[in-house]
Amino acid sequence: QAGLTQPPSVSKGLRQTATLTCTGNTNNVGYQGAAWLQQHQGHPPKLLSYRNNNRPSGISERFSASRSGDTASLTITGLQPEDEADYYCSAWDSSLSAWVFGGGTKLTVL
Amino acid sequence: EVQLVESGGGLVQPGGSLRLSCATSGFTFSSYWMSWVRQAPGKGLEWVAYIKQDGSEKYYVDSVKGRFTISRDNAKNSLYLQMNSLRAEDTAVYYCARPWDNWGQGTLVTVSS
Numbered sequence: 001q002a003g004l005t006q007p008p009s010v011s012k013g014l015r016q017t018a019t020l021t022c023t024g025n026t027n028n029v030g031y032q033g034a035a036w037l038q039q040h041q042g043h044p045p046k047l048l049s050y051r052n053n054n055r056p057s058g059i060s061e062r063f064s065a066s067r068s069g070d071t072a073s074l075t076i077t078g079l080q081p082e083d084e085a086d087y088y089c090s091a092w093d094s095s096l097s098a099w100v101f102g103g104g105t106k107l108t109v110l
Numbered sequence: 111e112v113q114l115v116e117s118g119g120g121l122v123q124p125g126g127s128l129r130l131s132c133a134t135s136g137f138t139f140s141s142y143w144m145s146w147v148r149q150a151p152g153k154g155l156e157w158v159a160y161i162k163q164d165g166s167e168k169y170y171v172d173s174v175k176g177r178f179t180i181s182r183d184n185a186k187n188s189l190y191l192q193m194n195s196l197r198a199e200d201t202a203v204y205y206c207a208r209p210w211d212n213w214g215q216g217t218l219v220t221v222s223s
Contacts, residue, residue, distance in 0.1 A: 035209075035210050037155070037210060039155075044205055044213040044214065044215055044216055045155065045205075045210070045213055046213075047210050047211045047212075050210065050211070056211055086154075088154065088155050090155075090157075090210060097169050098157065098160075098169055098170075098171060099145065099157035099160060099169075099209070100157065101147075101154060101155045101156065101157060102154075103154050104154040104155070
């Protein structure tokens, strides 16, 4: 089952803006959008956004998601040290009848 | 407060079996699809299995089909994963999740002789 494609790493400076991408196809990201998850080392994932730009309560407005065709994006503004983490995207694949995850992007805040 | 607590992980020999459990509270368990996700040491997240509210539909990643079985007991607000014919590559932290807004802390499964 093919996964979604994410860049392995992104590095940005403190207070800068980072945009993470997640590429799938018409059966997954292009179908119902993607969810974005943040995971700090040694902790379970935390949902940041679902179905493109719906933020759960308690998630900072610095995190915003969007989609263009088969590619989903997560933009993090005003980067803080605590934003340094692994970020995963996920989508339901309607042709595979399976959830697919991206390989994850390690965000480093310089 | 939503809580998901996994148990049942441990060290098992290749070819062996384990049953993971996930006790939930703080929400109407019977109203939600539930899932298991795993993470091998130093690796990314991998979806494992998914079950409908009443257990009538189940989906699995190809690598576990025929070996793992997801189930649930709505009366006990619990989710299960029966893992048979375990392989070294099944070694991972296994998370119980309500896709994807709530996750447990995970339970470690190590398959090694």
